[in-house]
Amino acid sequence: MVFFWDNYSPTVFTDNGEGTSFRSDVGEGVDYYFMYGGNADGVIARMRELTGQAPMFPLWTYGYWQSKERYKSQDELVDVVKQYRKLGVPLDGIIQDWQYWGSNYLWNAMDFLNPEFPNPQKMVSDVHKMNVHMIISIWSSFGPHTKQYKELDKIGALMDFKTWPESGSEKWPVRRDYPSGVRVYDPYNPAARDIYWKYLEQMYKLGLDGWWMDSSEPDHLDPKQSDFDNKTWLGSFRKVRNAFPLMTVGGVSTHQRAVDSGKRVFILTRSAFAGQQRYGANTWSGDVTSSWNALKNQVSAGLNFSLTGIPYWNADIGGFFLSRFKRKLEDPEYRELYVRWLQFGAFTPMMRSHGADAPREIYQFGEKGSRYYDAIEKYINLRYHLLPYIYSAAWDVTAGQSSMMRALVMDFPKDKKALDINDEYMFGKSLLVSPVTNAMYVKPDVNEKEKIQVEDFSTIRSKETYLPAGADWYDFWTAEKFSGGNKVSRQTPLDIIPLYVKAGAVMPVGASVQYAQEKKWDSLEIRVYPGADGKFVLYEDENDNYNYERGVYSTITFTWDDAKKTLSISDRNGSFPGMLTERKFNVVMVTSQANKEITYTGKKVVVKF
Incomplete structure (x- = not known):
């Protein structure tokens, strides 16, 4: 209750x-x-x-995302995408952070006024030609020289408390003697939401694929009690301020859907309020610091957030601030932390690398064949192999009101030992994830006086994981079977995160791809984990647009009967344009690696082992 x-x-x-x-x-x-x-x-x-219910995100949003604070030119951004394609590392999204608009007096102008972005249409087109999507940072405040500021000011839809950025100068430390004049708008006012979209729509026409709505609960610097008496459309800011993210995110979502039903709304945002799931928003946990404790806390943060009923959450892979690591990416402890954070990020609703102080692209961590690079590449590829499982889990969120990140209490409420575990969770209903949240492969350099850490891979470390009672479990990597209700220890070299699959699971695995829609799912591996009866529903649609709301999609139900050792593949239910009419399923029994390849044409098939 x-x-x-x-x-x-x-x-x-x-x-x-x-x-x-x-x-x-x-x-x-x-x-x-x-x-x-x-x-x-x-x-x-x-x-x-x-x-409100949670709509479907496009398939491409579940691929890998690269970002940083910030790409300072369109050439830099496009070159990052080129590098990923050259290296053959999958990528589906790239994000342009703030100040593409120029000075702080032009804050959030929603226009490429920075001379380093001379041809934004070409930038977006160049990214799209490489089969990558692009979203861009927008805020809830405006500089005094912007068109939005002037139009909002005329209707009394700007608040006057201090917000970020305070200074008109971009230099650090802040020069308060040159105030920026930036003011937060009133999203409670329907006319203000109309003005906001009026200018944002010009950006949308460039072909941008979504929005990073930063500061969707606005920065309130040096607050005075009188600040909260700012008048909004719905009364004093004091009375309604908790709903600010709901109103500003909802304004963008509602307007975009009104002008284009062929492209699903995708919003990445910093804050949330009850009901925000209905607006196609994925909330990230903000500018967290880079530390092992922060990584551990992100696991429980994501689970607690999901338990509020808002299913889509993510975090800056690697943490935002690197202030703890003086040598930045040269620090072996940070490189280990980044890999472990990325492993965790592979099992969250959005896999997104982002941060300040140092770039985070895969090639910043070495080259192919090196320890850190290979570990990062392994989990980006694993994310793509699991897309059929992840996209089907997303459909369960939309159609079955499920959650993607699942605290153990959700699936094992009778197991008292599982009720308060906060460092492992279910990702979907079959896969248990146990992130590594402490350093294992660094030690102090005895020759240094500054307590510098050095790599130490001489001993393979392990992590202990509790496997909930009421089910048997398989090690994802080895298929070794374990009984539930026990703790198991698993060796965790740098490239291994403990993953366990629930007995009875039927898990689809896709092909290697460079982006989410590169290949149709015409040759899926279907892994069967025996030991209990189980079911999985494979969901497919057009990967974007809202036709699924009118029933334009298909489902195929896989049912495992453990006693009979049979996998029943149902008649396909439903259809959509471009749907596969014939495909291969390579059904694999993980305990023996026995496999049976079948041709599926939409009619029921029974596979016997």
Whole structure:
């Protein structure tokens, strides 16, 4: 059961031995709901029934994303994509961070006014020709020289508290004697949301594929109590400020869908409020620091976020700030941390490398054949092999009100040992992920006085993982079988993250590709993990657009009968333009590696082992 306190106003929550309470000193009224769902999935389903369902993202959003703070020219950005294609490392998305608009007085102009971006249409086209998608940073505030600022100011839709950036100068430290004049807009005002989209639509016409809505809960620097009395369309900012991300993200999503139903909305954003899942938004955890403790905390952060009913979450792979590592990418401890973070990122709803202080492209970590490069490449490729599994899990989110990152309590509520485990989780309903969150392969350099770390791969380390009771489990890498309700130790060289597959799982594995839609799924490997009955629904559609909402998609159900040792592949249900009418399935029994290749034409097939 869940209690939902439906109040946009700041609220004080208290939970102690005397009881649990909610209090809002500024809210004029409160709606609240008790929702019973029988289990965690049921509660989340009730929450989405109340606040909105999660639409499908395009297939390409589940590929690999490269970004940094920031590409300083269009040539630099395009060259990154060229490098990935030259190296043969898969890539589906690249992101342009801030200041492509020029000076801080032109903050968030939604226009390429920076002379280093002389031909944005060519930039977008060049990226698209290499089969990569591009999204761009936009904010919830505007500089005083922008057209948006002037138009919003005329209708009283700008607030006047201090926000980022404070200075008109881009130099650091901040020069407060040259104030930027940047002001936050009022997204509660429908006319202001219209103005916001009016200018953003010109960017959309360039062919940009989505939006990185930064600071969607605006920076509030040196807040004074009077700041919260800013008037919004719905009353004082004090009363409604918690819903700011919902309103600004919703404004962009609603407007884009109104002008183009052929392209699914994709928004990456920093903040969220209840119901934001209905707007096609994936929330990232913000500018977290680079440390092992931060990595460990990201695991529980993603799980807790998902349990609110908002299913799409991600983090900056490698952490945003590298201040702890003086030698940046030359620090072996950071290189190890980055690889481990990327392994975790491969099993989150969006696999996205981003950060400040040093670039994070794969070739910054060596070349093919080197330890770190090969480990990074291995997990980018694994992400693509698992796309049929991931995209089908996304359909389960949309159609079945499921969650992609699943705390163990969701699938194993009767196992008391699993209830409070926060460093492992289910990714989809078949795969258990146990990220490595501590350094294993560095030691102090005894010849250095500054406590510099050096690599030490002389001993292979291990990680212990608890396997929940009520199921048997297979090591993803070796197919070794384990009984649930026990801890198992697994060696974790740099290129291994402990992964376990639930007995009864049927897992589709795709071909090697350079981008998500390079090859149709005409030759999938179907891995069967015996030991229990199981089922998997393979979902396919046109990979973009909203036709699936009208039933334009197909599903194929794989059912494993463990007693009979048979895999039944159902009649295909549904259809869509471009659908495969004939394909190969290579069915593999993981315990023996016995395989049976079948031709599937949409009619039921039974495979006997």
